[in-house]
Amino acid sequence: MNDSIQAPSGQRGPQEHSIRHQIIEAAGEHFSHYGYGKTTVSDLAKAIGFSKAYIYKFFDSKQAIGEAICAQNLATMMAKVDHNVAGGSSATERLRRLFDTLTAATVEQFFEDRRLYDITAYSVAEKWPSSRDHDERLKALLEEIVRMGRESGEFERKTPIDELVRAILLAMQPFTNPLLLQYNLDLLPHGPREIVNLILRSLVP
Structure with missing residues (x-):
């Protein structure tokens, strides 16, 4: 089975993956400082230390x-x-x-x-x-x-x-x-x- 099949709600890749949880935790912290509306995926990538393309391996959007x-x-x-x-x-x-x-x-x-x-x-x-x-x-x-x-x-x-x-x-x-x-x-x-x-x-x- 292909693990890259898109999951519900815009999530991609294996559902149980430490990187996914790391992105969620880091994004939550970033949103708390700058707000959800003013944050872009590029902002998250820079703050988290991942490339934008890598984040898109797990989520298809900021939403x-x-x-x-x-x-x-x-x-x-x-x-x-x-x-x-x-x-x-x-x-x-x-x-x-x-x-x-x-x-x-x-x-x-x-x-x-x-x-x-x-x-x-x-x-x-x-x-x-x-x-x-x-x-x-x-x-x-x-x-x-x-x-x-x-x-x-x-x-x-x-x-x-x-x-x-x-x-x-x-x-x-x-x-x-x-x-x-x-x-x-x-x-x-x-x-x-x-x-x-x-x-x-x-x-x-």
């Missing part, structure tokens, strides 16, 4: 490198969400935990790791596969919680579930979407809690 960083970040975030949600004893508690965890993780990145925050914001703005996959995972988890709530009698059953899931996610966008959070920081920490309370009241049978 592919950003995708790798963003995918890791979002996977870590969802692992936290999944873990905390699983600890909820009811659908109501699980819904609260979902948005508490998601909002806390987004806010933490804004203040503690702008590199990851900015790359994730690019992912959302440009509709990268990593961002779309993340959205689909959130929708699936929220739908699971809603179904649990309906089966237990906690939530109403009249609203079509796909419409309900979209509405809930839309209501939380100001605090979970990195493109919007920066404009709503003055509403923390009460804003997300008030929205979740309103959502839960609207779900009462």
Whole structure:
């Protein structure tokens, strides 16, 4: 089998390769200092000490490198969400935990790791596969919680579930979407809690 067959999200070559991880780590550091938008593959090559052609053996573009960083970040975030949600004893508690965890993780990145925050914001703005996959995972988890709530009698059953899931996610966008959070920081920490309370009241049978 040919190891140079292109992998998903613009990655090339063997998936498990130390150079690939080295490029991702070095690119992350470079982005943290100069920003994703202002960095070119040539800038990365010079900073890392590899030739531009060598970097292209592993990634077909700067976006592919950003995708790798963003995918890791979002996977870590969802692992936290999944873990905390699983600890909820009811659908109501699980819904609260979902948005508490998601909002806390987004806010933490804004203040503690702008590199990851900015790359994730690019992912959302440009509709990268990593961002779309993340959205689909959130929708699936929220739908699971809603179904649990309906089966237990906690939530109403009249609203079509796909419409309900979209509405809930839309209501939380100001605090979970990195493109919007920066404009709503003055509403923390009460804003997300008030929205979740309103959502839960609207779900009462």
